[in-house]
Amino acid sequence: MEPRSWSMWDYHIKTDPQYISDGFKYEVAADSYNQYKRDVRLLKELGVNVYRFSISWPRILPLGTPDYVNPEGISYYNNLIDELLDNGITPMITIYHWDLPLRLAELGGWLNEDIANWLGDYARVAYQNFGDRVKTWLTINEPFIHCSLGYASGKHAPRIVSPGEGFYECGRNVLLAHARMYHIYYDEFKSQGGKVSLIFSSDMAFPLTDSRDDAEAVEDYFAFTLGQYAHPIFSPQGNYPQRLIYRVGNASSAQGYKHSHLKPFTPEQINYIRGTADFFALNSYSSYYIYRNDSLKELFATPSYEDDLYIGTYTEPQWTIETSPWMYVSK
Structure with a gap:
């Protein structure tokens, strides 16, 4: 063989x-x-x-x-x-x-x-x-x-x-x-x-402005990238973050679906996943400014997790891109 x-x-x-x-x-x-x-x-x-x-x-x-x-x-x-x-x-x-x-x-x-x-x-x-x-x-x-x-x-x-x-x-x-x-x-x-x-x-994210929309966009960003996987394990109640459940459910409904694209866990599965980690391990590579406003309306194809999340990212012009195109460095 x-x-x-x-x-x-x-x-x-x-x-x-x-x-x-x-x-x-x-x-x-x-x-x-x-x-x-x-x-x-x-x-x-x-x-x-x-x-x-x-x-x-x-x-x-x-x-x-x-x-x-x-x-x-x-x-x-x-x-x-x-x-x-x-x-x-x-x-x-x-x-x-x-x-x-x-x-x-x-x-x-x-x-x-x-x-x-x-x-x-x-x-x-x-x-x-x-x-x-x-x-x-x-x-x-x-x-x-x-x-x-x-x-x-x-x-x-x-x-x-x-x-x-x-x-x-x-x-x-x-x-x-x-x-x-x-x-x-x-x-x-x-x-x-x-x-x-x-x-x-998860990359680091900061609100682009001090608006409530941008602050909520950052919270949603972390719910989709890190919380989707960490919350079911580390939170006392288990399961997905409520922000994730809410946004995906609302977007799925708006797209004409009778069910959420985020298939729910059973109570038994929630209990089976909760607590299954002895330590927290995170890779983080870069940072972005995050925003949410009307300029995003035509940006995403649906259905998609990007449309469910509905955020924009911004990087400063002086941030340089290293060998990997997704890794920005502020000098």
């Missing part, structure tokens, strides 16, 4: 070579698979004492399910973990960083609620093989980015353009899958003594 099967990213890149900007050949990039000893040596020289890395689902489970566990994949990550520990560097693992096995993507991927069980089975294999030495686990990386670019705009794999229902269904299933991974750890691997969370993302 091949040491690693295709992920949904492999499929889109290999069938559409222009998918990566500048036609960059992706087959060998950092090459940590072969160069991990060199990489760890460099980390030590830099004085790094914690190293967060992702494990590859298609490398561990080429079929996507635990029918076959790839010994070569397990061996590689064991070697990397041991090399880090031997050099005084604490390993921190992200279990899922967007490389869904192609076989599971073809079964609906993050739009199929069964993904909670698929990810649970995958996480169990990770805990079984690495949990004796790894004590900090991130279940899923940046769900807002994954769902908005993968299932709304289609800029990321699996390139699905469904900015209304697809975006919200992806996020809903992320929360169910994360909770499943969390409960498996504490039901079956608590004796390992580790901690589990997921990693959120």
